[in-house]
Amino acid sequence: MTISVDRKRNHVTTNTNTKPIVEYKNVHKSFGDVEVLKGLNLDIMPGEKVALIGPSGSGKTTIIRMLMTLEQPTSGEIIVDGQNLWHMEKNGKLVPANEKHLRAVRGDIGMVFQHFNLFPHMTILQNCMTAPIQVQKEDKESARKRSIEMLEKVGLGDKLEQYPNQLSGGQKQRVAMARALVMRPKIMLFDEVTSALDPELVGEVLEVIRDIAKEGEMAMVLVTHEMEFALDIADRVIFLDNGVIAEQGTPSEVLEESTNERLQQFLHRFRN
Numbered sequence: 422m423t424i425s426v427d428r429k430r431n432h433v434t435t436n437t438n439t440k441p442i443v444e445y446k447n448v449h450k451s452f453g454d455v456e457v458l459k460g461l462n463l464d465i466m467p468g469e470k471v472a473l474i475g476p477s478g479s480g481k482t483t484i485i486r487m488l489m490t491l492e493q494p495t496s497g498e499i500i501v502d503g504q505n506l507w508h509m510e511k512n513g514k515l516v517p518a519n520e521k522h523l524r525a526v527r528g529d530i531g532m533v534f535q536h537f538n539l540f541p542h543m544t545i546l547q548n549c550m551t552a553p554i555q556v557q558k559e560d561k562e563s564a565r566k567r568s569i570e571m572l573e574k575v576g577l578g579d580k581l582e583q584y585p586n587q588l589s590g591g592q593k594q595r596v597a598m599a600r601a602l603v604m605r606p607k608i609m610l611f612d613e614v615t616s617a618l619d620p621e622l623v624g625e626v627l628e629v630i631r632d633i634a635k636e637g638e639m640a641m642v643l644v645t646h647e648m649e650f651a652l653d654i655a656d657r658v659i660f661l662d663n664g665v666i667a668e669q670g671t672p673s674e675v676l677e678e679s680t681n682e683r684l685q686q687f688l689h690r691f692r693n
């Protein structure tokens with residue numbers, strides 16, 4: 422591990438020899454006439470925990486959807502673990518990536534969505550086992566064993582044979598997390614994973630994310646409105662506004678010390 426946060430001195434120390442696990446290089450993204458991202462430059466280090474905050478419509482989801490290959494940048498590059506995500510080399514030239522290339526690079530990335538997206542006709546164990554078997558060609562027994570481990574990790578070891586509609590929202594979201602973890606991603610993306618939950622179920626889901634974060638080695642990008650949570654687990658907080666990174670730094674630099682006016686307006690809404 423090469424990143425540590427010195428909470429007392431309040432800064433992130435990174436070993437400069439380590440290469441980022443993700444690099445966004447001058448990424449622009451438009452939908453029709455609307456330019457949502459106006460030249461995003463962002464490096465994420467292995468194991469780093471990044472909280473992404475900003476007003477509705479500022480492009481937070483778009484940033485992580487592009488990394489998950491669900492949305493294509495209009496221009497610029499995204500590099501994952503040294504590999505160009507949206508382009509590949511062919512005869513010495515960079516050409517648009519084909520599906521095989523996208524799938525291979527995407528293999529490093531896991532995502533948990535706001536709406537769990539579980540398969541309703543499968544038990545929660547089957548939900549977790551499917552991708553390792555289908556996508557990673559893992560043998561069934563080993564996929565089963567690891568899926569059980571992950572479901573135990575998120576506190577659902579006693580629900581293996583239940584179906585999603587038999588679970589609470591918080592439990593479904595924990596299945597979604599186990600299902601992503603079983604793919605052994607190097608980067609996990611969380612898009613407002615608690616915002617569709619009843620308030621009393623939020624805590625159990627944040628607790629699981631906190632546990633995963635503590636294990637350390639996986640990079641995490643969290644889009645969240647839970648400022649206290651961001652303050653607690655993030656190494657870095659990024660405030661996105663008008664298509665650019667308007668402020669970034671340690672949680673206390675951004676959430677407590679920054680004088681950026683737009684950020685103050687944004688945070689004000691959470692303090693009432």
Ligand SMILES: Nc1ncnc2c1ncn2[C@@H]1O[C@H](COP(=O)(O)OP(=O)(O)OP(=O)(O)O)[C@@H](O)[C@H]1O
Nearest residue numbers: 452453455457475476477478479480481482483484
């Ligand atoms: N597929 C799409 N087609 C057209 N416009 C889109 C599409 N996806 C996103 N947008 C627009 O891009 C902008 C950024 O959207 P995005 O979902 O990334 O914002 P966000 O920061 O995640 O907002 P929220 O906090 O509400 O989730 C918005 O104006 C949105 O309407």
Ligand SMILES: [Mg+2]
Nearest residue numbers: 481482483612
């Ligand atoms: Mg969003």
